[in-house]
């Protein structure tokens with residue numbers, strides 16, 4: 001079985017993915033794959049440098065992620081331009097990795113952590129979708145703390161994604177991560193049992 005794992009920015013996807021992995025799931029992480037496809041030597045990095053200029057590169061030629069984030073997270077048209085470069089490569093690499101896990105481990109749960117799963121209409125690629133939900137004020141607070149950014153910057157990044165309430169409505173399984181980590185663990189245990197996973 002393969003499931004998609006999504007939610008809002010800083011809602012706790014990585015936290016839940018880790019809990020699933022501890023129980024035996026195999027993980028494929030879109031943010032991590034997004035980092036791989038822009039490593040030096042990749043075509044996508046050249047395309048990014050042409051589109052956004054040398055200022056988004058470090059002295060050693062690698063991507064300056066903060067500089068690029070500062071540009072695209074405040075301009076939707078520029079973000080769309082970046083996505084047009086990176087998304088096809090991310091998608092292809094994700095599917096390749098999922099297939100190879102499924103071939104080698106047909107009995108294990110494969111979890112694809114994809115922040116923009118609904119925004120990029122990928123739900124049909126999975127047996128079901130798990131949404132990690134937190135109320136939006138808590139989401140903003142966790143994002144501000146983790147990324148050390150002010151409230152208005154956090155608000156802007158949240159507003160670039162589909163409303164978390166809507167994601168919750170679309171979900172096959174909802175994990176409420178608004179409580180303690182132990183409370184989240186309990187919900188993961190219930191999910192694991194409900195799917196009769198080993």
Ligand SMILES: CC(C)(COP(=O)(O)OP(=O)(O)OC[C@H]1O[C@@H](n2cnc3c(N)ncnc32)[C@H](O)[C@@H]1O)[C@@H](O)C(=O)NCCC(=O)NCCS
Nearest residue numbers: 008009030031034065066068069072083086115116160161
């Ligand atoms: C702009 C970049 C360089 C900023 O890098 P940075 O290291 O600061 O952030 P990181 O990649 O860890 O992303 C943090 C979070 O931002 C949010 N986010 C990232 N990309 C996007 C996007 N295109 N639209 C909305 N939110 C996004 C996600 O919730 C993600 O989990 C990077 O996010 C990027 O390359 N984005 C485009 C690729 C993409 O769409 N990635 C999302 C996976 S499908």
Ligand SMILES: Nc1ncnc2c1ncn2[C@@H]1O[C@H](COP(=O)(O)OP(=O)(O)OP(=O)(O)O)[C@@H](O)[C@H]1O
Nearest residue numbers: 008009010011012013014015142146177179180181
């Ligand atoms: N139940 C919880 N209680 C307190 N803090 C939490 C809880 N769950 C997650 N966090 C913290 O909230 C922040 C966001 O969690 P996490 O990084 O797992 O989110 P994410 O959805 O993967 O984020 P992104 O979309 O940016 O990749 C982290 O700093 C994490 O340690």
